[in-house]
Amino acid sequence: MTIGVRRRMGVEERRQQLIGVALELFSRRSPDEVSIDEIAAAAGISRPLVYHYFPGKLSLYEAALKRASEDLASRFVEPREGPLGARLLRVMHRFFDFVDDHGPGFSALMRGGPAVGSSTTNALIDSVRQAAYDQILSHLRVENPPARLELVVRSWISLAESTALIWLDGRRIPRRELEAQLVHDFAALAAVSAAYDEEMAALIRHMFKDEPTDGPFTDLVGRLIALGS
Amino acid sequence: MTIGVRRRMGVEERRQQLIGVALELFSRRSPDEVSIDEIAAAAGISRPLVYHYFPGKLSLYEAALKRASEDLASRFVEPREGPLGARLLRVMHRFFDFVDDHGPGFSALMRGGPAVGSSTTNALIDSVRQAAYDQILSHLRVENPPARLELVVRSWISLAESTALIWLDGRRIPRRELEAQLVHDFAALAAVSAAYDEEMAALIRHMFKDEPTDGPFTDLVGRLIALGS
Numbered sequence: 001m002t003i004g005v006r007r008r009m010g011v012e013e014r015r016q017q018l019i020g021v022a023l024e025l026f027s028r029r030s031p032d033e034v035s036i037d038e039i040a041a042a043a044g045i046s047r048p049l050v051y052h053y054f055p056g057k058l059s060l061y062e063a064a065l066k067r068a069s070e071d072l073a074s075r076f077v078e079p080r081e082g083p084l085g086a087r088l089l090r091v092m093h094r095f096f097d098f099v100d101d102h103g104p105g106f107s108a109l110m111r112g113g114p115a116v117g118s119s120t121t122n123a124l125i126d127s128v129r130q131a132a133y134d135q136i137l138s139h140l141r142v143e144n145p146p147a148r149l150e151l152v153v154r155s156w157i158s159l160a161e162s163t164a165l166i167w168l169d170g171r172r173i174p175r176r177e178l179e180a181q182l183v184h185d186f187a188a189l190a191a192v193s194a195a196y197d198e199e200m201a202a203l204i205r206h207m208f209k210d211e212p213t214d215g216p217f218t219d220l221v222g223r224l225i226a227l228g229s
Numbered sequence: 230m231t232i233g234v235r236r237r238m239g240v241e242e243r244r245q246q247l248i249g250v251a252l253e254l255f256s257r258r259s260p261d262e263v264s265i266d267e268i269a270a271a272a273g274i275s276r277p278l279v280y281h282y283f284p285g286k287l288s289l290y291e292a293a294l295k296r297a298s299e300d301l302a303s304r305f306v307e308p309r310e311g312p313l314g315a316r317l318l319r320v321m322h323r324f325f326d327f328v329d330d331h332g333p334g335f336s337a338l339m340r341g342g343p344a345v346g347s348s349t350t351n352a353l354i355d356s357v358r359q360a361a362y363d364q365i366l367s368h369l370r371v372e373n374p375p376a377r378l379e380l381v382v383r384s385w386i387s388l389a390e391s392t393a394l395i396w397l398d399g400r401r402i403p404r405r406e407l408e409a410q411l412v413h414d415f416a417a418l419a420a421v422s423a424a425y426d427e428e429m430a431a432l433i434r435h436m437f438k439d440e441p442t443d444g445p446f447t448d449l450v451g452r453l454i455a456l457g458s
Binding site for chain 2: 111122147148150151154155158159161162163166167170172173177178180181184185188189191192193195196220
């Protein structure tokens with residue numbers, strides 16, 4: 001009976017099952033420590049049958065990464081309503097959910113390495129970064145960003161990645177604190193850029209004009225002024 | 230006569246020459262676009278002779294990267310005197326000198342990819358990051374950093390990397406501005422962390438207490454307050 005059920009699985013269904021099994025294993029151990037044998041065993045099929053659906057471990061890894069990338073990019077989507085700080089905080093919460101769920105796989109991928117680096121994996125990482133970038137610009141309602149705004153947004157995205165990676169290495173700081181900190185970091189990096197550039201200053205004033213006085217940005221400014229006094 | 234000179238070159242001298250030639254070529258084009266034939270031609274020797282000194286392109290690439298890593302790490306060394314902001318600004322200037330000199334090679338390496346990623350290259354990148362981290366902690370005179378300070382320093386290092394990479398892609402912002410901006414970004418990220426943590430606040434107050442009133446940190450605070458008013 002089990003065999004009967006197994007045989008009825010279509011090619012695409014079986015591929016999706018193997019991707020799910022692989023992602024589950026990569027969420028607990030680094031992909032280069034997970035063998036095709038383990039994936040086959042966890043899926044309840046033979047090793048040669050895995051190779052029937054995926055010609056090698058790299059192709060299964062890339063398919064798993066593709067699904068994870070789409071999952072992560074979908075978490076960046078946020079309704080365009082309410083204060084910007086609160087929107088970004090909700091996205092940071094979902095980002096850390098993802099990082100929390102995919103710890104070892106996320107670390108291995110972002111740290112690079114011979115087992116996980118290929119032009120396909122790099123293109124998938126870039127596509128997620130681009131999705132994050134596009135979402136942020138769309139929330140800021142900026143269509144043709146000046147170079148300084150592009151720099152702030154893209155470099156903040158890399159800051160969010162490295163903050164998540166450092167958090168995974170020991171989890172010594174509560175993730176809720178880091179989610180809020182990254183929202184503040186965005187405001188701080190934008191403010192630094194605006195401090196020396198009039199176009200950025202005008203953009204920042206426009207971006208933050210609807211922030212509530214009890215929101216994360218106003219709260220931060222008050223605390224920074226207190227720190228300096 | 231030329232052949233005579235060539236023949237007198239010792240093994241180590243020849244290896245160093247090939248590394249220098251490779252680094253020069255990688256400073257103008259991405260390493261995966263530079264062939265062993267070109268390196269041989271630029272060094273004035275035959276292709277088989279290159280393989281006599283380096284078993285393959287990867288081993289020559291790794292040797293070149295090792296020299297470049299040592300070069301970069303040496304630029305982080307700065308006398309422990311004078312205001313912190315001015316010290317960091319001098320280091321940022323030398324960092325951008327390096328990035329400017331090694332543009333295509335730096336981009337290809339940091340963006341990863343099949344031609345340039347290996348466990349050796351990743352270990353070399355990590356060693357440079359660690360050298361930067363150690364230098365900063367030693368300037369801050371902190372021996373056992375709390376987790377939040379470690380996060381600020383390490384995540385700022387990744388911010389400096391991504392800022393340099395984005396700058397290389399079109400050089401649309403003057404590098405002098407980005408060198409100063411990264412110094413301010415460091416202060417801003419530290420301040421955000423300090424705004425929500427008493428231990429970090431005490432550290433920050435101690436770190437910045439000797440900053441001159443006309444130095445980059447004080448200047449930034451004045452501009453940020455002006456921005457918010």
